[in-house]
Amino acid sequence: MRAVIAGVGGYLPERVLTNEELARSLDTSDAWIRERTGIRQRHIAAPHESTVFMGAAAARAALADAGMGADAVDAIILATSTPDEAFPSSALRIQAELGCRAGGWGFDLSAACSGFVYALSVADAMIRAGQAHGVLVIGAEVYSRILDWQDRGTCVLFGDGAGAVFLSARQGAERGNGANHGILSTHIHGQGSFGDILYVDGAVGRADRPGTLVMHGREVFRQAVNRMAEAVDEALAANGLTHEAVDWLVPHQANIRIIEAMGRKLHLPPERVVVTVDRHANTSAASIPLALAEAVGDGRIKPGELVLMEALGGGLTWGSALVRM
Numbered sequence: 001m002r003a004v005i006a007g008v009g010g011y012l013p014e015r016v017l018t019n020e021e022l023a024r025s026l027d028t029s030d031a032w033i034r035e036r037t038g039i040r041q042r043h044i045a046a047p048h049e050s051t052v053f054m055g056a057a058a059a060r061a062a063l064a065d066a067g068m069g070a071d072a073v074d075a076i077i078l079a080t081s082t083p084d085e086a087f088p089s090s091a092l093r094i095q096a097e098l099g100c101r102a103g104g105w106g107f108d109l110s111a112a113c114s115g116f117v118y119a120l121s122v123a124d125a126m127i128r129a130g131q132a133h134g135v136l137v138i139g140a141e142v143y144s145r146i147l148d149w150q151d152r153g154t155c156v157l158f159g160d161g162a163g164a165v166f167l168s169a170r171q172g173a174e175r176g177n178g179a180n181h182g183i184l185s186t187h188i189h190g191q192g193s194f195g196d197i198l199y200v201d202g203a204v205g206r207a208d209r210p211g212t213l214v215m216h217g218r219e220v221f222r223q224a225v226n227r228m229a230e231a232v233d234e235a236l237a238a239n240g241l242t243h244e245a246v247d248w249l250v251p252h253q254a255n256i257r258i259i260e261a262m263g264r265k266l267h268l269p270p271e272r273v274v275v276t277v278d279r280h281a282n283t284s285a286a287s288i289p290l291a292l293a294e295a296v297g298d299g300r301i302k303p304g305e306l307v308l309m310e311a312l313g314g315g316l317t318w319g320s321a322l323v324r325m
Helices: 019-023 030-037 051-066 090-098 112-128 192-197 217-238 256-265 284-297
Strands: 002-011 015-018 041-044 075-079 105-109 134-142 160-170 182-190 198-200 213-215 248-251 306-313 317-324
Touching: 002 051, 002 112, 002 284, 015 019, 019 030, 030 256, 041 160, 051 075, 051 090, 051 134, 051 160, 051 284, 075 090, 075 112, 090 105, 090 134, 105 112, 112 134, 112 160, 112 182, 112 284, 112 306, 112 317, 134 284, 160 284, 182 217, 192 198, 192 217, 217 256, 217 306, 217 317, 248 256, 248 284, 284 306
Parallel strands: 075 105, 075 134, 248 306
Antiparallel strands: 002 160, 002 182, 015 041, 134 160, 182 317, 198 213, 306 317
């Protein structure tokens, strides 16, 4: 039994915030932001565009892409660092919004920017174990609500949005050429000793802390390049593949320099690396499924092609996933 990506979908808030607009209230400029990050704009959620609202919208799009209804959903795993409530889980709020059948289950998963890869790994394992046959894996974030908008080192980097995939269990999932398709393998890691280089300074019930994101950018950059390179090698080795086998890289969209470095490592031309960071900025757990939905939706990624996903986030957490579409 293998988990196959049957449908993809995404949602972006209506409001677009450009670098020029940020420069009106911050000591920054469009040129400064673009040179260091590759970002030129980001989407910012309106009051009604909550994690649940956006996650449900992305999930509906993924189900429509798969040609499935809410009754096909056994489970929902939502990767988010910005749930609407401490409990119940935003995943179950989405379940109710979608009208999924009773008896299903769902939960939120917190692994920061690696959240989607983590959630994909959990969903894949549950499908292989026969615990579910149709799983929505969603990444949804409203980082605009946990940013210090006076800190130019962090607030320019992030945006809001949601992306989703619908995983379907299929026996002997092979394409016409005999190649297995679906999720081939996932690889997830964490190291808590690096927790203080990227974190949110606050929690429920802690009024003495601001509850905003804190990042030591230089160290995060160094860790990202090294750890994600390791995760890429691990995924390829686990499947007996070389870099040449990869058709597409769909990386976490944090910084154009990191993305380009990973593309060079895989010897992929720029046109084979999906980039949305310029328009979406860093949407944390939503960034990979949003990028995947865009590239599948516009026809770049085609059935049978091998896609490598990788991410690193606060925790530290990191991981990779190898999928044949």
